[in-house]
Amino acid sequence: MSPQEVADAYESKGYDFIAFTDHDYLLKPNYLDLYRQVRTNMMVFYGIELSVFVNGNIHVAKIEGDREILHIFNHISEYDFTPQQLLVRLEQLEKMYPLDAVEITKKGFRDAVFEALDLRYPKIASDDSHTHTGIGRAWVELDAKREKDSIIQAIRSGEFWNCYLS
Numbered sequence: 001m002s003p004q005e006v007a008d009a010y011e012s013k014g015y016d017f018i019a020f021t022d023h024d025y026l027l028k029p030n031y032l033d034l035y036r037q038v039r040t041n042m043m044v045f046y047g048i049e050l051s052v053f054v055n056g057n058i059h060v061a062k063i064e065g066d067r068e069i070l071h072i073f074n075h076i077s078e079y080d081f082t083p084q085q086l087l088v089r090l091e092q093l094e095k096m097y098p099l100d101a102v103e104i105t106k107k108g109f110r111d112a113v114f115e116a117l118d119l120r121y122p123k124i125a126s127d128d129s130h131t132h133t134g135i136g137r138a139w140v141e142l143d144a145k146r147e148k149d150s151i152i153q154a155i156r157s158g159e160f161w162n163c164y165l166s
Contacts, residue, residue, distance in 0.1 A: 006129045007040040013136045017151060019045035021061045045148060049074060054092045055085075060099075065148035070155060072124060073102045077111035086114070100156045108137025110164055122158035137165045 001009070003020060010018050020035050027048065028034070035046055047063035047070075059074040073093060076086055093099060101122045104115045108127030115123060125138035142160035144150040154160055 001129060001131070003035050003038045006135075007038045007042060007044070009129070009132055009135045011040050011042050015042055015139065016146070017043035017045065019047050019061070019063045021047040021049045021063060023049045023059070024051055043146065043148065043151070045151075052093065052096065054089045054096075058089060058093070060093070060097055061103075062097075063152070065152045068149040068152040068156075070100050070152045071097045073099055073121075075103050075106060077104065077106045077114045083113060083117055086117070090119070100152075104162075105138045107134055108165075110138075122155065122160070123162070124155065124160070125162035125164065139163050 006020070007018060018040075022031065032046060035044065038044060045063050045065065047061055050060045050062055052058050052060050056079070058079060061070075061072040061074050063070040063072070073090065079086075081089070090099075090102075099121060101124045102114075102119055103126055104111060104123040105125045105127065108125075110125075117123075124140060127137040127139070128134045140155065140160040141163055142151065142154045144154040144159070
């Protein structure tokens with residue numbers, strides 16, 4: 001889907017903000033220009049999904065606010081490793097990035113095993129906008145000023161609610 005199609009789909013579902021975080025190896029040189037052309041009433045965050053090698057390839061989203069940056073260990077349940085293997089990777093990843101949260105959903109679906117883990121990071125739900133059917137399965141709600149940095153700070157401090165399509 002194009003960035004505009006993605007924004008239109010989320011806006012039609014009532015979202016207030018969205019983060020574009022395409023994979024680093026798929027980004028076109030003018031990706032920020034393409035994102036900035038999107039017309040929407042939502043607040044748009046720009047970011048990148050970094051490919052990181054820690055006992056195999058994993059992904060870390062780097063989402064930019066006005067001054068703040070949010071780092072999320074993405075889709076931890078998609079890597080096909082055990083919770084113990086996750087903890088080992090998390091320990092190594094912490095040495096490389098200032099992690100702020102861990103994504104506990106798998107393309108927007110709940111994962112009870114990873115959701116139940118006792119981690120020191122906020123556990124965040126999100127979905128994936130590769131297709132229309134992937135949009136609107138999981139999201140976060142929060143009480144914060146409608147400013148990028150305020151939203152990032154609320155997520156970093158765990159002041160949000162994970163929500164799922166029933």
